[in-house]
Amino acid sequence: MxxxxxxxxxxxxxxxxxxxxxxxxxxxxxxxxxxxxxxxxxxxxxxxxxxxxxxxxxxxxxxxxxxxxxxxxxxxxxxxxxxxxxxxxxxxxxxxxxxxxxxxxxxxxxxxxxxxxxxxxxxxxxxxxxxxxxxxxxxxxxxxxxxxxxxxxxxxxxxxxxxxxxxxxxxxxxxxxGIMPKQMIDLKAFMGDSSDNYPGVKGIGEKTAIKLLQQFEHVDGVVANLEQLTKAQKAKIEADLEMLYLSRKLAEIKTDVPxxxxxxxxxxxxxxxxxxxxxxxxxxxxxxxxxxxxxxxx
CATH class of the missing domain: 3.40.50.1010 (5'-nuclease)
Structure with a gap:
């Protein structure tokens, strides 16, 4: 060979x-x-x-x-x-x-x-x-x-x-x-994953999440700019803020396994x-x- x-x-x-x-x-x-x-x-x-x-x-x-x-x-x-x-x-x-x-x-x-x-x-x-x-x-x-x-x-x-x-x-x-591969982690943080059984932010689907990531890059960027979002988006994210960050941890593939x-x-x-x-x-x-x-x- x-x-x-x-x-x-x-x-x-x-x-x-x-x-x-x-x-x-x-x-x-x-x-x-x-x-x-x-x-x-x-x-x-x-x-x-x-x-x-x-x-x-x-x-x-x-x-x-x-x-x-x-x-x-x-x-x-x-x-x-x-x-x-x-x-x-x-x-x-x-x-x-x-x-x-x-x-x-x-x-x-x-x-x-x-x-x-x-x-x-x-x-x-x-x-x-x-x-x-x-x-x-x-x-x-x-x-x-x-x-x-x-x-x-x-x-x-x-x-x-x-x-x-x-x-x-x-x-x-x-x-x-329309986003970079690493942003998939943030995308799943918003969307959740029904097959892995975590919810993300209720009411934020793929289309909205991608738009937010295109505008603000990542979860922290979106959270730092909540005042620029629609009232409905802001309310949904604030209601599930803890789950948003937890979902991001669950979605991220580790690259430092011993x-x-x-x-x-x-x-x-x-x-x-x-x-x-x-x-x-x-x-x-x-x-x-x-x-x-x-x-x-x-």
């Missing part, structure tokens, strides 16, 4: 890929049990997404980040954070460990830290790598990750099917949203036979063409 002189790191949002793969097939009951009775549908789909992206973007380095339990520092800040989410489906639960075993067989590091979300590990690694002149792409289906876009950090959003992506950099993000990480360990040195042995061991079939990396690199 040949790479450009400058390293390029692909950080894979393991949770996003695994959940996407699970729900794509579980709807029709295609759980693909192995001989031990363990479902493999999510891991199977994860592998397809993973290698399709690696073949498309040809990174020199790859790492995968995971949540390490359901409770994080955000639950301490706001106990209702993500409280609207049910337990993971029983067919998915054994696949959390299985997928990490499979990733390890690719000689790709699995990274996660209790008390933090995968997003925080992704943010920490991305910012550190970018500072060291590494080009970073983040593979995910999660729009929250867009706040990390920077000069050297792009986000590859998965679309329906395999190999369909929207790649965002600073220019494309600004063109679409994880142990070495870029050299993420160099992509894939051994096809080792992966095939692992697939055979865990009873996963039909993946050979997806892992034919040498052909994809040619």
């Amino acid at each position: 040949e790479f450009n002189n400058r390293p390029s790191l692909m950080i894979v949002d393991g949770m996003a890929l695994l959940f996407r793969a699970f729900y794509a097939t579980s709807v029709s009951g295609q759980f693909m049990y192995n001989s031990d009775g363990v479902p493999t549908n999510a891991v199977n789909g994860f592998v397809k997404h993973f290698f399709t992206a690696v073949a498309n973007f040809k990174p020199s380095h790859v790492a995968v980040c995971w949540d390490m339990g359901s409770k994080t520092f955000r639950n301490e800040l706001f106990p209702a954070y993500k409280a609207n989410r049910g337990e993971a489906p029983e067919e998915l639960i054994p696949q959390f460990d299985l997928v990490k075993e499979v990733v390890a067989s690719f000689d790709v590091p699995n990274i996660g830290l209790a008390g933090y979300e995968a997003d925080d590990c992704i943010g920490t690694i991305a910012v550190h790598a970018a500072k060291n002149e590494t080009d970073v792409s983040i593979l995910t289906g999660d729009q929250d990750i867009l706040q990390l876009i920077d000069d050297r950090i792009s986000v590859v959003l998965l679309k329906k099917g395999f190999g369909n992506y929207v790649v965002h950099n600073q220019e494309s993000f600004f063109e679409e949203k 994880i142990e990480y070495d870029l050299n360990q993420a160099m992509f040195q894939f051994n096809k036979e080792k992966a095939l042995d692992k697939f055979a061991q865990v009873g996963m079939r039909g993946l050979e063409r997806f892992i034919d990396i040498e052909k994809a690199w040619a």
Whole structure:
């Protein structure tokens, strides 16, 4: 495999890929049990997404980040954070460990830290790598990750099917949203996030929030200029001021998580036979063409 002189790191949002793969097939009951009775549908789909992206973007380095339990520092800040989410489906639960075993067989590091979300590990690694002149792409289906876009950090959003992506950099993000990527944190502070179960400011939606951020740049700028807002906007923000600032803390991806990480360990040195042995061991079939990396690199 040949790479450009400058390293390029692909950080894979393991949770996003695994959940996407699970729900794509579980709807029709295609759980693909192995001989031990363990479902493999999510891991199977994860592998397809993973290698399709690696073949498309040809990174020199790859790492995968995971949540390490359901409770994080955000639950301490706001106990209702993500409280609207049910337990993971029983067919998915054994696949959390299985997928990490499979990733390890690719000689790709699995990274996660209790008390933090995968997003925080992704943010920490991305910012550190970018500072060291590494080009970073983040593979995910999660729009929250867009706040990390920077000069050297792009986000590859998965679309329906395999190999369909929207790649965002600073220019494309600004063109679409009218604000800079970092302002997404302030946008979510106003809007809240129903999927993560925090409210933001009641009655302030995306359109209004974007206008306020275009005019005043960030939450502090808006709050410092409340007298310039309409009476209704001022009243809504004043009524939910505490929640506005709390929502901003919940929305911001941390980039200083104390994880142990070495870029050299993420160099992509894939051994096809080792992966095939692992697939055979865990009873996963039909993946050979997806892992034919040498052909994809040619």
